Amino acid sequence: MGKMRTQSAPWRAAAVLASVLLVGGVAACGNSDTGGGSKDDGKITMGFSQVGAESGWRTANTTSIKESAAAAGIELKFDDAQQKQENQIKAIRNYIQQKVDVIAFSPVVESGWDTVLKEAKDAGIPVILTDRSVDSADKSLYKTFLGSDFVKEGRLAGEWLVEQKKTASGPVNIVELQGNTGAAPANDRKKGFGEAIAANPNLKIIASQPGDFTRAGGKQVMEQFLKANKQIDVLFAHNDDMGLGALEAITAAGKVPGKDITIITVDAVKDGMQALADGKFNFIAECSPLLGPQLMDLAKKVHAGEEVPARIETQETTFTTEQAKEALPNRKY
Numbered sequence: 001m002g003k004m005r006t007q008s009a010p011w012r013a014a015a016v017l018a019s020v021l022l023v024g025g026v027a028a029c030g031n032s033d034t035g036g037g038s039k040d041d042g043k044i045t046m047g048f049s050q051v052g053a054e055s056g057w058r059t060a061n062t063t064s065i066k067e068s069a070a071a072a073g074i075e076l077k078f079d080d081a082q083q084k085q086e087n088q089i090k091a092i093r094n095y096i097q098q099k100v101d102v103i104a105f106s107p108v109v110e111s112g113w114d115t116v117l118k119e120a121k122d123a124g125i126p127v128i129l130t131d132r133s134v135d136s137a138d139k140s141l142y143k144t145f146l147g148s149d150f151v152k153e154g155r156l157a158g159e160w161l162v163e164q165k166k167t168a169s170g171p172v173n174i175v176e177l178q179g180n181t182g183a184a185p186a187n188d189r190k191k192g193f194g195e196a197i198a199a200n201p202n203l204k205i206i207a208s209q210p211g212d213f214t215r216a217g218g219k220q221v222m223e224q225f226l227k228a229n230k231q232i233d234v235l236f237a238h239n240d241d242m243g244l245g246a247l248e249a250i251t252a253a254g255k256v257p258g259k260d261i262t263i264i265t266v267d268a269v270k271d272g273m274q275a276l277a278d279g280k281f282n283f284i285a286e287c288s289p290l291l292g293p294q295l296m297d298l299a300k301k302v303h304a305g306e307e308v309p310a311r312i313e314t315q316e317t318t319f320t321t322e323q324a325k326e327a328l329p330n331r332k333y
Contacts, residue, residue, distance in 0.1 A: 044303050045075045047095030049105035051132070052083040054213045055241040056269040060333035061106075061131065061289035068292025074299060083180065083212075085109055089116045096123050102299045106131040109182035117141035126302040130291055132184040139310065143302045146294055146312045150188030153285040156318050157189075157236060157264045158196025160283045161203065164262070165234075168202050175225045176208035177218050177237040177246060185287075186210070189238045189266060206232075211242040218245030226253045237265045240272025240284065247280055258282055268319055270331050276324035284324070286316040289333055 046069065050062055062078075069076035077100060079091035085108045095103050096119055103125055107113060113134045118141060120127050127142040134142070165172050174197070179186030190208070197203040207225050211217035218237060225232060226249060235250075237243035243265035250257045257263055257280045265272055268286040275281040291314065301308050319327065 043073065043075055044102060044299060045077065045098075045100045046102045046104060046299050047077045047079070047091070047098070047100040048103075049079045049081055049088045049091040049095075051081055051106050051108050053080060054083060055215075055239055055267075056271055056333075057239060057241070057267045057287065057289045058213075060269065061291060064290045064292035064333075065130075065295060066292075068296045071293075072296035072300070074296055081108055083108060085112060089113075092116050092120065096120055096125060099123075100125060101303050102126055102128065104128040104130055104295060104299065107134050107184070108132075108180075110135040110184050110187065111182065114138065114141065128295065128298055128302065130295055131289075134184075144298060144308045144310055144312060146291055146298060146314075148185075148287045148314050148316060150185045150287075151192040153185075153266050153287055153316075154189035154192025154194075155196045156192075156285045157266065157283065158193040160318070161234060161236075161262070161264060162197060162199050164282075165200060165203060168200075170202065172200075172203045172233045173229065173231050174203060174205045174234040174236060175222075175229065175232050176205055177211040177221055177235065177242040178208060179210065179238040179242075180212045181210050183213075185266075186213075186238055193236055203234075205236075211237070211245070213239050213241060215241045215245035218242030219249050220245075222246035222249035223252075226250070226255075232261055234262045234264065237263070239287075240265045240267040240269050240275075240281075243281060244271055244275060247275065269333055270328070273319065273324045273328050273331055276319060276321055277328055279321055282321070284319045286318060288314045288316055 048065060053059055081087040088105060088108055092103060103120055114136050117127060121141055129142050129145040131147040133145045178190060206229055209221050211221045235246055237246060243263055247257050250261055255261060263281045264283045265281055266285045266287055268284045272284055276284050298308055
């Protein structure tokens with residue numbers, strides 16, 4: 001998906017991902033690692049630790065996982081980590097004690113997981129990473145990663161801006177609302193965006209701070225940006241919710257979002273897509289939260305001892321205002 005394309009119903013990609021991405025890349029092997037061994041009644045038990053409920057994206061992701069587990073006949077033990085790594089580590093250790101068959105989680109941050117992942121491995125419980133990855137050098141500590149290419153999302157956002165500002169004769173001042181510190185999407189989206197805008201030396205990031213992926217955080221940090229910087233031409237927000245919070249601060253400052261300040265975000269949840277369709281946002285790089293069906297298929301395969309790809313990426317697109325107007329009536333999240 002290296003370039004923008006019009007997709008009248010991009011949500012359909014989520015519905016076919018399991019059959020497109022997982023079939024053919026999975027082959028049975030004689031692995032006897034079938035999980036932690038809860039009672040052998042044929043029912044798979046999954047322990048899942050979620051980052052939190054910080055955004056519309058995360059809420060849709062949680063709903064997808066819960067509904068897909070029920071549809072797949074998988075018993076789900078769900079935990080909300082409330083954005084704290086210590087809570088996730090505690091939840092994973094509880095799942096190990098309960099001898100679940102599979103553990104899946106979306107890591108709050110990238111670092112600091114080796115010890116608890118080794119505990120799961122030693123207990124014979126396969127681990128699946130969803131949405132966010134970890135920076136562990138030992139790739140045997142987890143079976144697979146299921147999620148997005150965050151660097152690509154940032155790069156697509158930056159490439160769009162480079163194209164829009166190719167005739168700019170002077171500095172283009174950019175402010176950046178980052179996700180929570182240390183999180184994979186925050187690190188990677190910043191990296192991809194920075195690499196892309198380096199193609200035009202007029203594009204300069206003059207301020208970059210975490211807004212923690214929340215509307216409140218986006219509003220608060222954007223207020224600070226507006227007070228500290230006389231001229232802001234572009235806002236790059238690492239997710240829709242921070243961008244939506246920033247809209248309030250921009251409007252309160254007497255500026256017109258989408259006109260006085262070009263706004264680029266990532267996610268493409270309904271509220272963000274509506275802002276884009278209304279011309280308040282200018283561009284969104286999609287990050288699909290509908291990972292539940294693929295996750296349940298993966299859980300069944302790793303529990304059965306089958307080999308799965310080390311990395312499975314979701315299929316996503318990008319949206320301009322006109323594309324958002326076309327896609328909104330069929331948007332599922």
